[in-house]
Amino acid sequence: MTSSPAALAPIPDFYAIVPAGGAGTRLWPLSRQSAPKFLHDLTGAGQTLLQATFARLAPLAASCVLVTGEKHVAACRQQLPQLGDADVLAEPSPRDSMAAIGLAAAVLQQRHGDVIVGSFAADQIINSKRAFEATVREAVAAAREGYVVTIGIAASRPSVAFGYVQSGAPLGVADAPTALHAVGFTEKPDAATARAYVASGDYRWNAGMFITRTSVLLGHLAEQRPALHAGLIEIAAAWDTPARSEVMARVWPGLERIAIDHAIAEPVAAAGGVAVVPGTFAWDDIGDFNSLAGLLPAIDERGNKVVGDPAACSGGVGDVIRIEAGGTVVVPNSGRVISLLGVDDLVVVDTPDALLITTRARAQQLKDVVDAVRESGFEELL
Amino acid sequence: MTSSPAALAPIPDFYAIVPAGGAGTRLWPLSRQSAPKFLHDLTGAGQTLLQATFARLAPLAASCVLVTGEKHVAACRQQLPQLGDADVLAEPSPRDSMAAIGLAAAVLQQRHGDVIVGSFAADQIINSKRAFEATVREAVAAAREGYVVTIGIAASRPSVAFGYVQSGAPLGVADAPTALHAVGFTEKPDAATARAYVASGDYRWNAGMFITRTSVLLGHLAEQRPALHAGLIEIAAAWDTPARSEVMARVWPGLERIAIDHAIAEPVAAAGGVAVVPGTFAWDDIGDFNSLAGLLPAIDERGNKVVGDPAACSGGVGDVIRIEAGGTVVVPNSGRVISLLGVDDLVVVDTPDALLITTRARAQQLKDVVDAVRESGFEELL
Numbered sequence: 220m221t222s223s224p225a226a227l228a229p230i231p232d233f234y235a236i237v238p239a240g241g242a243g244t245r246l247w248p249l250s251r252q253s254a255p256k257f258l259h260d261l262t263g264a265g266q267t268l269l270q271a272t273f274a275r276l277a278p279l280a281a282s283c284v285l286v287t288g289e290k291h292v293a294a295c296r297q298q299l300p301q302l303g304d305a306d307v308l309a310e311p312s313p314r315d316s317m318a319a320i321g322l323a324a325a326v327l328q329q330r331h332g333d334v335i336v337g338s339f340a341a342d343q344i345i346n347s348k349r350a351f352e353a354t355v356r357e358a359v360a361a362a363r364e365g366y367v368v369t370i371g372i373a374a375s376r377p378s379v380a381f382g383y384v385q386s387g388a389p390l391g392v393a394d395a396p397t398a399l400h401a402v403g404f405t406e407k408p409d410a411a412t413a414r415a416y417v418a419s420g421d422y423r424w425n426a427g428m429f430i431t432r433t434s435v436l437l438g439h440l441a442e443q444r445p446a447l448h449a450g451l452i453e454i455a456a457a458w459d460t461p462a463r464s465e466v467m468a469r470v471w472p473g474l475e476r477i478a479i480d481h482a483i484a485e486p487v488a489a490a491g492g493v494a495v496v497p498g499t500f501a502w503d504d505i506g507d508f509n510s511l512a513g514l515l516p517a518i519d520e521r522g523n524k525v526v527g528d529p530a531a532c533s534g535g536v537g538d539v540i541r542i543e544a545g546g547t548v549v550v551p552n553s554g555r556v557i558s559l560l561g562v563d564d565l566v567v568v569d570t571p572d573a574l575l576i577t578t579r580a581r582a583q584q585l586k587d588v589v590d591a592v593r594e595s596g597f598e599e600l601l
Numbered sequence: 602m603t604s605s606p607a608a609l610a611p612i613p614d615f616y617a618i619v620p621a622g623g624a625g626t627r628l629w630p631l632s633r634q635s636a637p638k639f640l641h642d643l644t645g646a647g648q649t650l651l652q653a654t655f656a657r658l659a660p661l662a663a664s665c666v667l668v669t670g671e672k673h674v675a676a677c678r679q680q681l682p683q684l685g686d687a688d689v690l691a692e693p694s695p696r697d698s699m700a701a702i703g704l705a706a707a708v709l710q711q712r713h714g715d716v717i718v719g720s721f722a723a724d725q726i727i728n729s730k731r732a733f734e735a736t737v738r739e740a741v742a743a744a745r746e747g748y749v750v751t752i753g754i755a756a757s758r759p760s761v762a763f764g765y766v767q768s769g770a771p772l773g774v775a776d777a778p779t780a781l782h783a784v785g786f787t788e789k790p791d792a793a794t795a796r797a798y799v800a801s802g803d804y805r806w807n808a809g810m811f812i813t814r815t816s817v818l819l820g821h822l823a824e825q826r827p828a829l830h831a832g833l834i835e836i837a838a839a840w841d842t843p844a845r846s847e848v849m850a851r852v853w854p855g856l857e858r859i860a861i862d863h864a865i866a867e868p869v870a871a872a873g874g875v876a877v878v879p880g881t882f883a884w885d886d887i888g889d890f891n892s893l894a895g896l897l898p899a900i901d902e903r904g905n906k907v908v909g910d911p912a913a914c915s916g917g918v919g920d921v922i923r924i925e926a927g928g929t930v931v932v933p934n935s936g937r938v939i940s941l942l943g944v945d946d947l948v949v950v951d952t953p954d955a956l957l958i959t960t961r962a963r964a965q966q967l968k969d970v971v972d973a974v975r976e977s978g979f980e981e982l983l
Contacts, residue, residue: 248940540973542966553937553956556979558630558970560959562947569956574939574949576958581943584924588940591922597938 227278227352232334233359235280236323237272238316239287239295239341244589244601245507248573249526249550252601257341258294261505262514263527269341270298275348276339279355284308284327285341286319305330305459311467314474317447317482320429321440325455328433335362337430338479343504344514350500358430358496360394366494367439367487368430369401371423372502377413380506380583382406382480383422386495401493404485423495426502429479439483439492447475447482508566509582512548521545523559526552537569548579573600609660609734614716615741617662618705619654620698621669621677621723626971626983627889630955631908631932634983639723640676643887644896645909650724652680657730658721661737666690666709667723668701687712687841693849696856699829699864702811703822707837710815717744719812720861725886726896732882740812740878742776748876749821749869750812751783753805754884759795762888762965764788764862765804768877783875786867805877808884811861821865821874829857829864890948891964894930903927905941908934919951930961955982 239257250256257269264271276283286308287295296302308323320338327336337355345351358368371384383405390398404425408416416422429436440448450470457466487493505511515524523541526548537551544559550568551557557569566582568575575588592600621639632638639651646653658665668690669677678684690705702720709718719737727733740750753766765787772780786807790798798804811818822830832852839848869875887893897906905923908930919933926941932950933939939951948964950957957970974982 538977538979540970540977542969542973543963555954555956556974556977556982557956558958558974560957560966560970561963562958562960565944565958567956567958572937574935574937574951574956575942576940576944576947576949577942578944581925584942587924588922588942591924592938592940595920595922595938597920600938 227356229278229280230335230356230359231281232331233280234327234331234334234336235276235283236320236327236336236338237269237276237283237285237341238319238323238338239269239285239291240310240313240319241342245585246505246511247568247585247589247592248570248575248600249552249568253290254294255291255342256505258291258298261511261526262344267298268343269295271345272339272341272343273299273301275345275351276337279352280337281334282306284323286310286323287341288313308458311471313476314471315476315478316427317440317444317477317479318451318471318474320479321436321447321451322454324433324436325451326458328437329455329458333432333434335359335430335432336436337362337428339428340426340504343426343502345500345502347500350498354496354498354500355430357395357398358428358494361390361392361398361494361496362430362432362435363394364390364392365432365435365492366390367435367483367492368398368494368496369484370426370428370430370498371401371495372426372498372500374417374422374424375501377410377417378424379407379410379413380510381504382425383408383413383416384425384495385416385422386497387421390494392494395494395496398494398496400491401488401495403488404480423497424502425480426498426504427480429484436483439487443486444475444477444482447477450474507582507585508548508550508568508577509579512566512579515548523547523549526550546579573597609738611660611662612717612738612741613663614713615662616709616713616716616718617658617665618702618709618718618720619651619658619665619667619723620701620705620720621651621667621673622692622695622701623724627967628887628893629950629967629971629974630952630957630982631934631950635672636676637673637724638887640673640680643893643908644726649680650726651677653727654721654723654725655681655683657727657733658719661734662719663716664688666705668692668705669723670695690840693853695858696853697858698809698861699822699826699859700833700853700856702861703818703829703833704836706815706818707833708840710819711837711840715814715816717741717812717814718818719744719810721810722886725808725884727882727884729882732880736878736880736882737812739777739780740810740876743772743774743780743876743878744812744814744817745776746772746774747814747817747874748772749817749865749874750780750876750878751866752808752810752812752880753783753877754808754880754882756799756804756806757883759792759799760806761789761792761795762892763886764807765790765795765798766807766877767804768879769803772876774876777876777878780876780878782873783870783877785870786862805879806884807862808880808886809862811866817874818865821869825868826857826859826864829859832856889964889967890930890932890950890959891961894948894961897930905929905931908932928961955979 289309385402386399387402540558546564767784768781769784922940928946
């Protein structure tokens with residue numbers, strides 16, 4: 220195994236940024252605003268999505284920085300005891316991905332000079348650590364040449380749940396032999412468009428991973444969003460000083476809310492500054508309970524699946540008794556015994572304070588339930 | 602209203618017997634062995650089935666005697682504070698309906714001499730108190746003439762869930778103008794037979810109500826089941842004496858287990874000794890959640906129904922949020938918020954320690970679930 224990529228040393232000037240946020244309601248009531256997706260072990264891997272993300276990045280990066288909401292810091296530190304004070308950047312309020320990633324990049328540049336950073340969401344599923352590492356090492360090599368590098372996932376199906384990145388000519392960077400020029404990004408397509416994308420071979424899923432020099436990222440930000448850039452630079456200068464709280468309180472609330480895709484990836488791609496490295500590993504961001512089910516093994520010959528996440532609640536994981544039930548997805552997180560008789564393709568999410576029953580086909584419509592729960596005055600359940 | 606039957610005085614020599622038993626698993630997990638159907642308010646009437654049964658009988662009878670298992674006495678007394686010591690006959694172990702009703706009849710005869718008794722199960726639904734009273738008063742009149750009288754319910758549908766009683770010629774008793782001779786009883790029929798029964802006009806649902814003189818009932822028992830008769834007479838003689846517990850401990854465990862239908866109703870009917878009074882009131886014994894649903898009003902235009910029984914659990918009654926859900930039957934007895942999205946005709950029973958999800962069409966199959974729960978080692982949930 221000493222010759223395997225996993226055995227290579229971390230890249231000394233590469234720093235991982237892990238933005239951990241999101242409303243967490245696409246998997247409600249298992250996932251909550253108070254305990255979003257990334258804090259859960261949804262696949263029974265034995266570690267939460269957040270822990271798995273750090274485990275993937277640790278062998279690659281000089282260090283990993285977490286950017287998350289103040290209310291999630293305690294839970295994150297509990298799951299990642301290795302995090303030092305400097306490794307956590309707490310946001311007093313959500314300001315979208317550009318502010319989160321930009322803050323981390325500015326702070327890291329303040330600390331280490333012009334280094335390479337890679338941003339990786341805390342709630343994604345990646346099945347091959349080795350393939351992931353090889354892809355990231357190529358992305359870092361391309362980033363050294365001044366590109367904003369994204370990772371394009373080989374589409375295993377014409378999904379309408381993901382955005383796509385279109386690739387063009389080879390980049391021609393020696394240490395990034397598979398890297399390509401990025402022509403542009405697309406929003407989630409309709410089914411016909413998605414099929415055309417996948418058939419063309421030029422479109423890959425946009426996993427929202429960005430690898431780039433801090434100087435390049437902040438340079439683009441200064442051009443595209445000067446006010447946001449100025450605010451982040453001022454905060455970064457004060458971050459490791461006694462002035463941090465004063466500056467954050469004054470500057471952060473006024474920062475523009477915008478996604479890094481819109482602020483930088485799209486305009487810079489149009490100008491030829493973005494590269495894409497094809498990722499061959501299986502990847503998913505678990506959009507709903509039906510897609511989660513696709514990642515789980517069946518527990519019986521009828522294809523029933525159970526999401527066992529003891530960390531999800533105080534109640535513990537209950538038993539699921541099935542009689543002539545098939546294709547169901549059950550989350551037994553209240554500790555109660557759940558009995559299913561003669562039902563098919565249901566999604567049953569049982570938590571100590573909320574029970575959801577829907578079908579796998581309707582799982583994508585969960586936002587309607589969350590809205591109804593809010594309108595019914597049960598905000599505390601979200 | 603002073604002229605209405607409800608305003609008539611109780612019948613001085615008529616005593617009501619209320620057997621309260623049953624495994625209570627046809628409505629599991631709402632109904633349990635520890636808290637059977639009769640202890641619940643299944644229809645939102647504001648009183649439990651047991652309380653409703655006593656409320657129906659109180660205006661008719663000199664007194665009402667409850668026969669139930671020792672483990673249910675405390676709960677029954679809590680629901681019926683008016684019960685005196687003499688009004689409760691506790692069974693140390695279940696010995697089926699003949700022993701239960703026979704014991705009550707023997708004790709009442711010991712106390713009051715040859716009186717008229719009527720047996721009415723504690724877990725039935727009857728919608729018209731006035732029609733019920735008029736029917737029972739006719740039944741009492743027929744019983745005075747020496748008949749074992751049953752009440753035959755006008756079948757509103759060809760149900761295969763009930764047994765039927767076949768009627769013959771008019772009885773010719775002045776104070777019981779609608780009473781008929783009973784030709785015989787049938788077990789639950791198949792669908793075709795049930796349709797033929799209802800079409801004929803001679804068959805009515807057997808509600809398991811029996812009204813008769815104690816001397817007549819015990820006389821038939823002495824003929825049909827002499828050993829059981831002797832045991833009950835011995836127990837009754839000792840009941841209101843210090844010897845009760847000794848005699849019960851010695852005699853009760855050896856009593857034959859048999860239903861009153863088989864022990865007396867069927868053989869005596871064959872001999873011409875049974876009469877039937879047609880009951881025109883709506884009646885049901887709530888065989889499963891689907892039949893319970895038939896008794897509940899819809900809570901919305903999609904026909905969803907909720908069983909609200911605050912007495913059923915500590916958790917209280919939770920809210921039910923419905924989005925594109927129809928025809929469901931929900932029992933929100935854990936206090937949890939229940940959200941239904943895009944599901945139809947489901948039965949959802951949510952209790953603090955057990956959750957059941959099935960379909961209205963499968964509700965009759967609930968015994969399979971109860972068996973599976975037992976085999977899975979969760980006996981304490983039954």
